[in-house]
Amino acid sequence: MAASRYKDKDAGVVLSFGGQWVSWSHTAVAYLAFLSALIVGSALHYNKIVQNEWYGYPDEWFPSVSATIGDRYPERSLFMIFIAITSGPRFALVGLFYLLTAKPGRSLPKAVAISGLIRTLTCGGWTYITSTDDHDWHDILMIAYIVFTIPWTTGCIVLSPPNPKAIKYRKYLAAGFFGTLVPLVYFFIQHKVHRVAGAYTIYAFFEWTLILLDVAFDAVTALDFSTFEVVIRDVKGTTKGASKSSVPTAATEKENEAIADFFATEYRLSDALDIAADVYHGFVFWSILTSLGLCVWYFPLWHMGISGFEALIMTTVSPAFLAIKPIRSLVVKNQRAVHLSSLAGLAAYLVEDPTYRVFAVGFGVSATCLGWAATLYSDSVQPARLERRVLAWTVGLLMSSVAKFAWYTNNPIWPIMHAANGGWNATGLVLAGLAAFRFTRLAPLQGGNPVSEKSGSAVLSSFGIGGLFFALHSLLSDTSTMILWVWDGYPIKGPVSNVHGWYTIAAMTVGFVAGISRPALVGTWTAYGIGCLGATVLTLYEQWFGYYGALVLTAYLTAISVPLISNAAKKSPAVTFGLGFFLYNLVVLFHVWVVAYAFVPGGPLVRERTDWVMLTTMLLIGAGVFNLITQQAQTAQKNAAPRRPRNNTNHRKYHFSVLGLLNVLFLCANFLRFPSNDYKPYHPEDRLLTAGIWTIHFSLDNDMWSSEYRMRDLIKELEVDVVGLLESDLQRIIMGNRDTTQFLAEDLGMYVDYGPGPNKHTWGAALLSKFPILNSTHHLLPSPVGELAPAIHATLDVYGTAVDVFVFHSGQEEDPEDRRLQSEYLAKLMGSTPRPSILLSYLVTNPLEGNYNTYVSPTSGMHDVDPTDDDRWCEYILFKGLRRTGYARVSRSTITDTELQVAKFVVPASESDFVSTWTAPKTLRNRRVPEEETAEGLRFPAMFRGDGVRDHRYHVFDEPRYYAF
Template structure:
């Protein structure tokens, strides 16, 4: 029967692949050298060598010849994938060959994607397939001596960023060298298979209906009598596709050449447990960081659509534990190599920060979340669940602590970078070190124990896994993860939940930057209770219904009460939630038992519960208590109710070592210290002072900033701070996310946020350089469901009480909601007549629009004036006023911070104890030139488009008018006083 050595297939792949790329390069240099070197930044001679993408995809005939030759390579490539699978699966029950087969097939498909969809066809699709190809190369090359390939990725990424971000001429040529180097290394790696196939004497037989693939020892006919040759592997089309023979009892060492090597870290034996403990906490921190980064990353697209954009489907990445329903995948994920590989894949999410386009970052976060969820679930589904539950809790607290210390931003989130408070590179380096330590550490008990999941007919679990039982393990876990994420992942959430503002110059409740550490103290106390219950076998106490009653009572207090009383309920809820983390995780582990079917079912259902609760918390309108009741009802299944067999009967035996307990208590103490230290460090040393302390000037601005993300989907707190500082705003309002931490701590402002999450609305923010005397939070009428928040505050402006109303109304979807909301806002403003009033609101209405549109209702019924009635180019942001002299008005383009502009109005208060004498239209519209006004009324010159300093302002500039508008104060006795410095009595 004719036979062809399988090594020839590997050689054909190497030759065809090399000829394809070399031919394209030769023809490209011959026909289109300078055109191939040209890119968006520079051309020849700065760029003097073409990239792979340009060579194979931009010009005829090299593109067409390359695609023809590379098509012939597909057959040998698929053959290599099959041979690699057969080589490694012959005498192995490991799931790794199946993973290699899957990654090899997907790698071939993605190769076709970036080959046949070139950068000139669709750059984003080409880049997606190229990135996917490189990612799939990791499991394909795993364990082999191919580190040159991965090391080449570092300069490749560096020079690509130099070209793409910094637009450095010549950087793309250097990038091209490494890109061609990766192609060469890739082909060389696949060529190694030729030598392996030759040593194993793999042969491809044809000409017989029952074609076979044979694997024998070298020179089978000459084998010594005492030696046993490897049996053949037959392919029988009438039966199984691959019939594996039993492996020899003592296979020769030379049968499978060893190409693996590992580096061992030499440490004193006493330090190894501590290093492993720290490494595990950091990897848990990475899990929570990636997990919590998913929603803000995908929410960017909902901002621009102001609704469902479709990208919300990325939330389904949290359902990736469904893949663990397959026994080979679960076994691989539990293995040391599998968990290490999943950790490496998860780094894609951390590395997404280098990408500019939000959609590219979302893709990588999606893939990273899939990987990290599978890894974490495989970790939870182990025999040492007591230890893993404490590690999970400590990692979560470290994630929350890092946000508290970093202006509510996790420093390794992909939506931050070095310009917005990110420490991404440091985080990735530490993650790589932790992964390395995880890979080389001694095997755990669960890894050395017999893996019963490898049996084709697994035995029944030790616990009764009826439907109620496995649900009792899954549903509470989903609720627990949701509560941790929704209420405790940020220290300011419980504070903002019931915050109601100021009274008599003092805040009625706790403030985030000062009292956030109390939230940590409560969580740490709860975790200490959990640790004590595990070490003393007292978990039955925390699983008792009375403890659930305590948690339910704390939830009721959180919802029903406000300010300090409500926050006290939140602190008790924090104690309760963190104390039951080991119970819930242990019950889920017991429910999954030892069967791979149960593992996938339990943890998939848990994450499905999480997704449903997360969506409910977003879509439920005005009924926050519905979500609270649902989450507590789900959590109740984790407790042992008398007469009801709901919870899984997992043994309550302490498996924690004394070292681990000691380290955990030390970590809790360190977290407590650093949380209080962060609070003290972040207390603003700047007492709020006005930018212009002399004249009785009030400069106010409205800026609707959607969720604190700029146009590139990155955190925008510092960009907002820069503009506010440049424009010297005494007041600013922006909607929908707490963006106050940077501004409050670095610039010194009084802050009011509300209404809080208890009212289930997006809320708004008031920042003031002037003391806030009193404030009231309003949830405006919304029978149609378009919830709208408002803050009514009385400020002490140069000794004169000024009522300031900030609001964020609904959109156009419900006209009745908009009419009722406008009517209520007009009532609030009219109630303080004739005292000074300033309205800064997001109102969707055309200027001068008649009733029932908001404009006429607000102006007429509220007894206020438009800042400039002749500005007809507005749509959503409006500044209205009464009882003050308006002296200037400016509109600043959105730049890269947000999708809405900044509107600014400057006002002068009448002398203390007096009012505006003439507020007729003629008096209010005495327009003026900037040069005719005192200099302290001028806005900064840097924001004129033609000013030399404008390029450094992030794309912001005076637009619509091209300049601020200035207005004279009408001639009356107060005019002279208004331009003079205020007396000490007037400044009180």
């Protein structure tokens, strides 16, 4: 600090010191706060602060930040004293940076200063409210701090004065900070979910690294603040736009030129709103498109075959009308009207009748495909504007995936959603209208004129569009789709949907950035080969290795989407997008046929050939890549020394910001969805296990609304501990790429086994359990003619006793040989275990007849939960080695087409208490008793007696049945 000096009276200077001391004091005191707590805590309470919920020393040997600063005296007090002292320099640092960068007419410095202030306040929040004090508020403030770190970090880089050293340090430190978040999350998952010894220590190292990098980033301001002398007076004129710190050198000019495209142009609110509107409009496109198959699927689902409504999928080929010049001219010149009319696909939720609703969605799809094709064609004459439209279209897909993750794989603005099941339809529709108005505010660049791009093949380009859109829709419209492709049961040896979904988003982000910044690199045969390799690994392998292939394929698909769509926009839109969407529709039908082969004409020819679907997809994309490469070669030959036109890439920084924001929003949703349940059964005091079986009909109720909330309520109110769900595989385009089990498991606090994945060609079987799943295997039972029969064999830890649970869906009635073979297979599988067992199943047989006597036999060792119930055909509960105490059938209301069957069992405490299976007389084994002779904890809820609630009531017997044995 310079000595105090008095100057002339007019200057009014009493004390002066260099502005860099604000930065250095902030850095020193901040580091002192954390490091003093670490040193004192390690010296006084080492074993206590390295202890976590699973392990202690020596498995864990380095403390986390929160344990160090928040749990013990005196280190907590030392930390809080120094962090309080830090607040003064911190606020001064934010203020000086604002003064340094503020210019007349610039709004960005104000926004950055506000984010810096909020960031400072939230820092005080999570440091003074520790996880021990209030875990929720500590986490909320910590997330808020990280969220506001993004605009602060980005803003500091963008507004940085022309100082190459400061810019370089800021970029490196920011990259290090956000890059550290990835391993940080990974090792936290290893600790929290997988309970890996030592993982929390590694996590702690990355957590401390974040602290060091965060403080170091702010320390870089010392290089800028040297221009200040705190009186406060700017002695070098930087705040007036001139820097006297150094004379520009060749190196400086080169450095500035390298970052000029990204940082040179001022952020403007108007431009930011344009990009936000564009991306949201792209999100609306994907929301409408992805809802079409889902709404169409409702009709063959209830008709049990071809319904005729399937023809509505052809509404996507509406761009073919652009081949007619008057129509093309009309659409291009009236893009706003076309885009606004497409919002009928969102407003469809207002239509109660499913038939009219699906037609509204079909009209919306037709209008949105037509409008986007016309917009891209119109803007194709201006590279920057075309790139902006392409990015809006594709980044909208990423936004859709983020929204679906936050809403447990449902899109909140789909027409199967409404307020009762978590929909945000009205809000989404209003925002969509505003976005459509802003999206179309620029006049079209060309009208009905012929397209100017003559080189290359429009047909080959359409092939690329067809394959690309199918791949994006079928694999990337939900982050859990490819994770479930590689899922193979317990113990978990691969990614989990609600924990690792961000990896897919990160791969999509990397692909978009590569496609924007290196289009020549991604549009090569080498990149295509890498993408094909990823597709092969995803198709052939499971667990983490299969998912690594999925991430490679993800990055390639999003990267190649930018050049492929840009190239297609420069040709006849009727061919590239009209024919392209037609090919997309054919592959959609192809990927439906491979699992629905038993119900569609020609289905057996492509039975279970997902590998053919993937091959077709990549070949179509390859045709587009071939056309792209050929066209680039032709252009290069015509222009021996082509002059590269300067492209206005100002929009890219906004898109990069949107990508960053979407990643942060996903991580916030990821944090909120992180598994935190205690998984407690409802009546542990009675060693009770309540098991249920329910065919959920793909989570669409009788009125075409998503049914997860209503299912959740019934399962919870019936106090079901273990439930098997059938017809539960929703990970296809026609089912919306959804996963009902995620919502049910997380909301009800249950473990989940999704069962055979979507690439196993079944209609799905899933298991939810309040008890830990020790092991599970998936089975595809013999099905030589009809649909595949999925089964799960899981071993649960029920009050310390291993209990086997089987979830099974038999083949349809039309294939008796399939069902006979399946009954023999399953009977042997159930008979192979000596442990207490339960079968939750869909058997397609009459009680006491035919295959029933294979399932209930000495081979299986299983008993029927109630042999006197002669009203069954599909759902059955069988058991062995347990004491059955109750059985009930509960009406479904309008949720699905089948009831929920529930049985109660008492689990033996030891092997000596196992209930004999075939030695007890039938009269004793099936003796019923009045409810009043049953213990209170073993009874079914009384709320479903009589008329019940919400049309759920005990039926068939009108009341539950209770048993003595």
